[in-house]
Amino acid sequence: MLAIIVAVLVTVWAAAAIYFDSPFGSLRTVVAILYLVTMLTALSFLRRGHMGMMIAFAGFVIVLIAWLSIKPSNDRNWEPDNAKTAFAEINGDHVTIHNFRNCDYRTEKDYTCQWEVRSFDLANLRGADLFITWWGSPWIAHPIVSFDFGEQGHVAMSIETRNEVGQSYSAIRGFFRQYTLIYIVSDERDVIRLRTNYRKDEEVHIFRTTASPPLVRKIFLDYLQRVNSLHERPEWYNALTDNCTTNIAVTTAEARNIRMRLDWRILLNGKMDEMLYERGAIVTGGLPLSALREQAHINAAARGADQSPDFSKIIREGRVGFANNTLSSER
Structure with a gap:
């Protein structure tokens, strides 16, 4: 149960990271929703052998690696x-x-x-x-x-x-x-x-x-x-x-x-x-x-x-x- 709760939390965070920080532009909302629905569906229906949780955590790791690769810059149009x-x-x-x-x-x-x-x-x-x-x-x-x-x-x-x-x-x-x-x-x-x-x-x-x-x-x-x-x-x-x-x-x-x-x-x-x-x-x-x-x-x-x-x-x-x-x- 604890693992499921953690999986849901990291899935929600990953979907939010896709929405706020992804390079998908106008498609970011669609991509974030698709990611969230896919991972929650896997958690709900692929419970045998914990396959759903493995998919959810794998998706989180992929999003996290991509998110950590985003670099800040001092060269922008600042206020x-x-x-x-x-x-x-x-x-x-x-x-x-x-x-x-x-x-x-x-x-x-x-x-x-x-x-x-x-x-x-x-x-x-x-x-x-x-x-x-x-x-x-x-x-x-x-x-x-x-x-x-x-x-x-x-x-x-x-x-x-x-x-x-x-x-x-x-x-x-x-x-x-x-x-x-x-x-x-x-x-x-x-x-x-x-x-x-x-x-x-x-x-x-x-x-x-x-x-x-x-x-x-x-x-x-x-x-x-x-x-x-x-x-x-x-x-x-x-x-x-x-x-x-x-x-x-x-x-x-x-x-x-x-x-x-x-x-x-x-x-x-x-x-x-x-x-x-x-x-x-x-x-x-x-x-x-x-x-x-x-x-x-x-x-x-x-x-x-x-x-x-x-x-x-x-x-x-x-x-x-x-x-x-x-x-x-x-x-």
């Missing part, structure tokens, strides 16, 4: 805010980031992007903050890590899908080979203000992490290695295994030289703040989680700050963890 990928040069404590995104928005869809070169001194790296954006379901959110370089400013990194012109994100398509992965390295007035001031129904919260500067440095450099890797060798985004939250969890675990702690809230990341609260990974100020989340809400402050050069300072004023940037022991 203007995805037109370039960042890369970094590291020389001792000096870091130069190329294609640092700084978009000026008039509306969510009407904007002008500047691709800048910015330099930072790792000796100035004080800590890391975590922005979490909720919209719609409380179970799903989008995290953005921002690295605090004091007077040199903040480096916000948002792990997203790199959309082609006319393409938008779909949760279902995110499980297939529809989107390439991109690490957007940007100014907070770009990637945060987009979500607080221009997109509808997105609620953004900021939390100060308890990571020490030495740990934050390791995480930042790991991020840059990933940024450089994706600049040279594109990868597919996957909503289950290679997304905004799993990449943060993997990078943090690697920086701490530990095995990543599995937790269902890494996948249902709308509960990420709860997980971090329990682990002591964010500054709480002694508040219960509900109160901490309430005071961390920055939409009103961000709208007030808007294009101010002090945007990053204003959205942090009076919030837990931002009275000063002195951090304690490494976690």
Whole structure:
């Protein structure tokens, strides 16, 4: 019975992979339906000697091999805010980031992007903050890590899908080979203000992490290695295994030289703040989680700050963890 259940599940996945990722064009729906009907028929009527299951698993393997052969590319007709990928040069404590995104928005869809070169001194790296954006379901959110370089400013990194012109994100398509992965390295007035001031129904919260500067440095450099890797060798985004939250969890675990702690809230990341609260990974100020989340809400402050050069300072004023940037022991 367990084998039959698994066979049905992989058959449904394979049919969906044919529908979303196959090269059959207008025939993909017909081919996907034919595949699904054929495999389910085999499972239903060829049960003697488990022939039906063998056919279903063989079909899955063939589709999987073909699916894995689909290669991502950096050479496509990208949306203007995805037109370039960042890369970094590291020389001792000096870091130069190329294609640092700084978009000026008039509306969510009407904007002008500047691709800048910015330099930072790792000796100035004080800590890391975590922005979490909720919209719609409380179970799903989008995290953005921002690295605090004091007077040199903040480096916000948002792990997203790199959309082609006319393409938008779909949760279902995110499980297939529809989107390439991109690490957007940007100014907070770009990637945060987009979500607080221009997109509808997105609620953004900021939390100060308890990571020490030495740990934050390791995480930042790991991020840059990933940024450089994706600049040279594109990868597919996957909503289950290679997304905004799993990449943060993997990078943090690697920086701490530990095995990543599995937790269902890494996948249902709308509960990420709860997980971090329990682990002591964010500054709480002694508040219960509900109160901490309430005071961390920055939409009103961000709208007030808007294009101010002090945007990053204003959205942090009076919030837990931002009275000063002195951090304690490494976690």
